[in-house]
Amino acid sequence: MSRLKIDVSYLVDQLKALLAIDSPTGYTDTIVRHVTTELERLGLEPELTRRGAIRAVVRGGRREGARAIITHLDTLGAQVKYIKDNGRFELVPIGHWSARFAEGARATLYTEKGAYRGTILPLKASGHTFNDDVDTMPVGWNFVELRVDAMCWDRADAHNLGIDVGDFVAVDPQPEFLENGFIVSRHLDDKAGVAIALAALESLLSNEVTLPVDTHWLFTIAEEVGVGAASIVTPEIASMVTIDNGTTAPGQNSTExxxxxAMADQAGPFDYHLTKKLVELCREEDIRYQKDVFRYYRSDSASAIEAGHDVRTALIAFGIDASHGYERIHVHALRSVAELATAYVASPMEIERDVEEVSDIEGFTEQPTNEAEMARRANNLPKQE
Incomplete structure (x- = not known):
């Protein structure tokens, strides 16, 4: 199959819309409604779990041995840990991110009575008052606080405003879309992945591509806290490809x-055969690619395996600089990942025994064990009996 054309304008517009919706883990109802509406507009019939994870199935030639493309809607954020005597708020992070990147951030505090704007500040924020102490403050969540832009000078004021422990804090993304293709924003992890999935779906549906097996398009709501795909994978799914960020940094092979x-992350290696197939598709479709291994990283794939789902997993990523901080990506990667996703779901199913959850050894996969076998496979030569 010649690779499908991706509507980059649609992809970017979806990313802008997603970034405009606050969705820290635990506060995702609005973005779930947005994505559900868009899936319906594309002609699908999405299903929601009780808490809001989304499944939309594009039917193919068979139900069993289905494939899944998975992304997550939730982002990093914070919650009110404690109301201070001065009317400011101690915070705890949602997800794993450094308070270094919270300092100075504008944010929205969501309460039962409404929302308030505010700023996350170091405890010593005024150079005119604290002089050099401003520069020697340690970094950590114990050394920042939220100042809300309201009449809030003590604990009583906070309670009168309806602010309480556990209230959600959503940090502004502050996106910039540059003419040279770079995009700078918080929360590109994984809203860029969601936009990629939607753009891949739009291309498949508009081109009326016939799929060999059903494809489940999954959108989870708690990946940043490790839950992710634990409860969204159904038994007919045999393989699952996660779309998420790949960290570009010294010592990493990822690029923007x-x-x-991804060949492996902290949860271990990804499926050999599924990953090999994705590499081969990149070569066949002339999609630029590189491989990488992530030491301090996990995704929806890990949560699915840890929950006991017997699925092949892989991770295809858009390179992101300064992940979980002031993130930057490039449109080239977004388009490339969408192209690979469409090529994958349209490609023939090669491991026929994957249609069964459990079967005998017949048709079981093989991995090369010597140089001759590796050469045979590389050159597509028949196996010698």
């Missing part, structure tokens, strides 16, 4: 261009 194919 093309597709980064």
């Amino acid at each position: 261009f093309g597709v980064t194919i």
